[in-house]
Amino acid sequence: MxxxxxxxxxxxxxxxxxxxxxxxxxxxxxxxxxxxxxxxxxxxxYRLRPRSPLATVSPSSAPGVSILRPLKGLDTNLYENLESTFTQEYPNYEIILSVAEENDQALPVVRDLIAKYPRRDAKVVIGEEVVGVNPKVNNLIRPYRQAVHDILWVLDSNITVAPGTLGRSVDALVGPPSSSAVSPPSRRIALVHHVPYAVATEPALGARLEEAFLNTNHAKMYIAINTVAVDSCVVGKSNLYRRSDVDRVNGSLKAISPSISADGSLDATDDRGLAAFGRFLAEDNMIAGALWHELGLRHDLSCDVARNAIGKMSFADYVWRRVRWIRxxxxxxxxxxxxxxxxxxxxxxxxxxxxxxxxxxxxxxxxxxxxxxxxxxxxxxxxxxxxxxxxxxxxxxxxxxxxxxxxxxxxxxxxxxxxxxEVDWRGRTYRVLRNGEVERADDRQRRSVSWLPWFGKGNQEGHYERLDAADNGQ
Structure with a gap:
C-alpha cells in the first residue's frame, strides 16, 4: 500500500x-x-470632449454650482490651478476658497485672483471647524454649510481643469431628459468624478514615477472598474455631488435607516453629512461609497481629466505615498x-x-x-x-x-x-483603523522602519498631494 x-x-x-x-x-x-x-x-x-449645451444658456437656465477649494500652503502651480475655476465656461456658479489659518501662504494668491476676476462670484473663508482628524474635512465644513447651491464641486488645490469641465460634469450629473415615459427606471447619478492625469513639472525621479503610474496603469484600471460599475471606485481629486445627498449618509455603507423620512429630513440626533466623514482618512472615497451603498445611487466619469501638478517629488516621497494608500x-x-x-x-x-x-x-x-x-x-x-x-x-x-x-x-x-x-503626513502620524478610520498616533508608540533607512520618510511638507485625497487602486 x-x-x-x-x-x-x-x-x-x-x-x-x-x-x-x-x-x-x-x-x-x-x-x-x-x-x-x-x-x-x-x-x-476622452478623445472627444464636446462643448456642453449649458455653456451658452442664461444663468437662470443652468443648475447652480458651488465650487469648494480647500487650501493649505503653496502647492505646485497654485495660481494656475485656482485660476482654472475662475475661467469655467458655465453661467451659474460661485467659488469658495478656504484656509484654516489667517497666515496661510495661499491667501495672497487667492486675493490676487479675486481682484483679477471682479465679476466672478468668489469669496474666501478663513478658519476651520474641527469635526474629526481629517484636516481636509475640517477645512471644508464652513464652505460646505455656506454654499448657496446644492450642487457642490470639490477640487483639491493641486488640480487644474479645462474650461468646459464644469458644464460637462453637470451634464453627467443631471443627465438628459427622459425620452420615454415607459423607460425602465435606473439609479440616479449622485456623483461625477474625474480621472487624475499627472503632469510632472520638475524632473525629479518620484515625479516621473508618479506620472508614469497615474497616466497608465492606474488610469487604465480605474476607467475599467468604473465602466463595469459593479461597486464604488472614486478618487477624490475632483468630485461633483449634491449636498442634499451627502446630508443623508454617514459612512456606515449600510442601507439608509428609518431616521430619514420620506421627505429627506433628518433625525436631529442622527450624525450624517460631511462632518460624519471627518473620522476617515479617505473621506472622498467613503462619501462616494456611502452614496452608492446607503442611498443606492451610482457614479459617472465625465470626459474630462483632473490635471495633477506634481512638483519636486523625490523617490522617497513616491514610495511613502504609495505605502500610505496601501495601508x-x-x-x-x-x-x-x-x-x-x-x-x-x-x-x-x-x-x-x-x-x-x-x-x-x-x-x-x-x-x-x-x-x-x-x-x-x-x-x-x-x-x-x-x-x-x-x-x-x-x-x-x-x-x-x-x-x-x-x-x-x-x-x-x-x-x-x-x-x-501608521502613515505620516505633514509632520503628523496617523494610525489607520478598521474601515479606514484614523486616529492620531502617540509619538511614544510609533513603530519605526529603521530597517529601511535609505528610503527616508519623504518630504511631507511641500509635495504634490493632500493625504486625504483617496488613491483607490489606486
Whole structure:
C-alpha cells in the first residue's frame, strides 16, 4: 500500500500543477480583458470632449454650482490651478476658497485672483471647524454649510481643469431628459468624478514615477472598474455631488435607516453629512461609497481629466505615498488589496510565463518579451487618450524607463505597505483603523522602519498631494 501511494505521488503533484497552470493562464486572460476594456473605454470617453449645451444658456437656465477649494500652503502651480475655476465656461456658479489659518501662504494668491476676476462670484473663508482628524474635512465644513447651491464641486488645490469641465460634469450629473415615459427606471447619478492625469513639472525621479503610474496603469484600471460599475471606485481629486445627498449618509455603507423620512429630513440626533466623514482618512472615497451603498445611487466619469501638478517629488516621497494608500486600502477593502499584486505586469507576467512553460514548454524569456512588448503599448495608448497626444518624443524614453521602474517597484512597495498601519503626513502620524478610520498616533508608540533607512520618510511638507485625497487602486 505504501509503495502504491509513493507511486501515485508524482501523478497527484502533476494534477495540482496542471490545475494551477490553467488557473494562472485564465487569470492572465481576465486581466488582459480588464486592461483592454480600460484602454478602449479611455479612447471612447476622452478623445472627444464636446462643448456642453449649458455653456451658452442664461444663468437662470443652468443648475447652480458651488465650487469648494480647500487650501493649505503653496502647492505646485497654485495660481494656475485656482485660476482654472475662475475661467469655467458655465453661467451659474460661485467659488469658495478656504484656509484654516489667517497666515496661510495661499491667501495672497487667492486675493490676487479675486481682484483679477471682479465679476466672478468668489469669496474666501478663513478658519476651520474641527469635526474629526481629517484636516481636509475640517477645512471644508464652513464652505460646505455656506454654499448657496446644492450642487457642490470639490477640487483639491493641486488640480487644474479645462474650461468646459464644469458644464460637462453637470451634464453627467443631471443627465438628459427622459425620452420615454415607459423607460425602465435606473439609479440616479449622485456623483461625477474625474480621472487624475499627472503632469510632472520638475524632473525629479518620484515625479516621473508618479506620472508614469497615474497616466497608465492606474488610469487604465480605474476607467475599467468604473465602466463595469459593479461597486464604488472614486478618487477624490475632483468630485461633483449634491449636498442634499451627502446630508443623508454617514459612512456606515449600510442601507439608509428609518431616521430619514420620506421627505429627506433628518433625525436631529442622527450624525450624517460631511462632518460624519471627518473620522476617515479617505473621506472622498467613503462619501462616494456611502452614496452608492446607503442611498443606492451610482457614479459617472465625465470626459474630462483632473490635471495633477506634481512638483519636486523625490523617490522617497513616491514610495511613502504609495505605502500610505496601501495601508489605508487594506483596512477598507482587504480582499482587493490582497489581489492587487496579481494585477501588476511583473507578477502576472512571471506567473503566466511559468504556467506556459510547464504546459507547453514555452521559454520564459520569450513569453516575457512578448508580454511586456504588448503591455507597454496599451498603457501608452491610455496615456494618449487622457493627454490628447502621445508621449512627447523629447521625453518618451525617460517616460518608458520610469514606467518599467514603476512596474518593478510595485510588489516591494505593496509588501512594505502591508506590514504596518501608521502613515505620516505633514509632520503628523496617523494610525489607520478598521474601515479606514484614523486616529492620531502617540509619538511614544510609533513603530519605526529603521530597517529601511535609505528610503527616508519623504518630504511631507511641500509635495504634490493632500493625504486625504483617496488613491483607490489606486
Amino acid at each position: 505504501l509503495s502504491d501511494a509513493i507511486t501515485d505521488l508524482p501523478t497527484k503533484t502533476h494534477v495540482v500543477y496542471l490545475i494551477l497552470s490553467i488557473v494562472g493562464i485564465a487569470w492572465y486572460i481576465i486581466l488582459w480583458s480588464i486592461g483592454l476594456l480600460g484602454c478602449i473605454s479611455a479612447r471612447r470617453r 489605508v486600502r487594506k483596512h477598507m477593502v482587504l480582499g482587493a488589496t490582497l489581489v492587487e499584486p496579481f494585477t501588476e505586469s511583473v507578477v502576472v507576467g512571471l506567473i503566466t510565463a511559468t504556467c506556459l512553460h510547464y504546459l507547453f514548454h514555452v521559454p520564459r524569456w520569450l513569453f516575457l518579451i512578448v508580454h511586456f512588448g504588448a503591455w507597454l503599448p496599451v498603457d501608452l495608448d491610455v496615456y494618449e487618450s487622457l493627454a490628447g497626444h502621445p508621449v512627447p518624443e523629447s521625453s518618451k524614453w525617460a517616460f518608458i524607463a520610469a514606467w518599467f521602474m514603476r512596474e518593478c517597484l510595485a510588489l516591494p512597495i505593496w509588501t512594505l505597505g502591508m506590514v504596518g498601519s
